[in-house]
Amino acid sequence: MQVAITCRHGEISEDFRDYITRKAEKLLHYFERVTAIQVTLDYEGDRVRVEMLVDAEHKHDFVTHHETSADEVGPCFDQVLAKMEQQIRKYKGKLTDHRRDKPLNEVVSDQVVGSDDEEE
Numbered sequence: 001m002q003v004a005i006t007c008r009h010g011e012i013s014e015d016f017r018d019y020i021t022r023k024a025e026k027l028l029h030y031f032e033r034v035t036a037i038q039v040t041l042d043y044e045g046d047r048v049r050v051e052m053l054v055d056a057e058h059k060h061d062f063v064t065h066h067e068t069s070a071d072e073v074g075p076c077f078d079q080v081l082a083k084m085e086q087q088i089r090k091y092k093g094k095l096t097d098h099r100r101d102k103p104l105n106e107v108v109s110d111q112v113v114g115s116d117d118e119e120e
Contacts, residue, residue, distance in 0.1 A: 001028065003037045010043035012073070019074075023081055024052070031088045033057040039077070046070050050080045054088070062087050 003021045005012075024037045036055040041048060050073070051065040064083040068076040 001025070001034055001036065003039070006038070006040045008040065008042045010041070010048075010070075012041060016073070020077060023077070027054060027081075027084065027088060030085055031056060031092050033059075034088075039080075041073065041077075043070055048073050048076060050076045052080050052084050054084060056088075059091065062091070 003024045005017055005020055020039055024039060027034055027037065033056045034054055035057060038053040038055075040051045040053075042051070046069060047067060048070045049065060049067040051063070054062040056062065062084060064080050064087060066076050066079045066083070068079075
């Protein structure tokens, strides 16, 4: 899995890049099909916008962003990460929630087998 960090109109320290990479890689704990993560920090005057795109197999990109003052980049990234975790958990929940019902093909095959027994 790749973590790409892009910074527009400003610079971030190497320590903060490592922090972003470590935290972003934890998204694999929630959804193992993540293939790439792109984090963009866009400085516009005294504001910073952090955007995260997560590419997963068999799904369109997950996108989240947050904007705040330029001196609060760390908490802004944490907010974006929390939003992304929530999106991924919700998507995975939809994938795994089968309502504990039988699939339609099993219901039909049970009815066909049951009607064959009644005829005999």
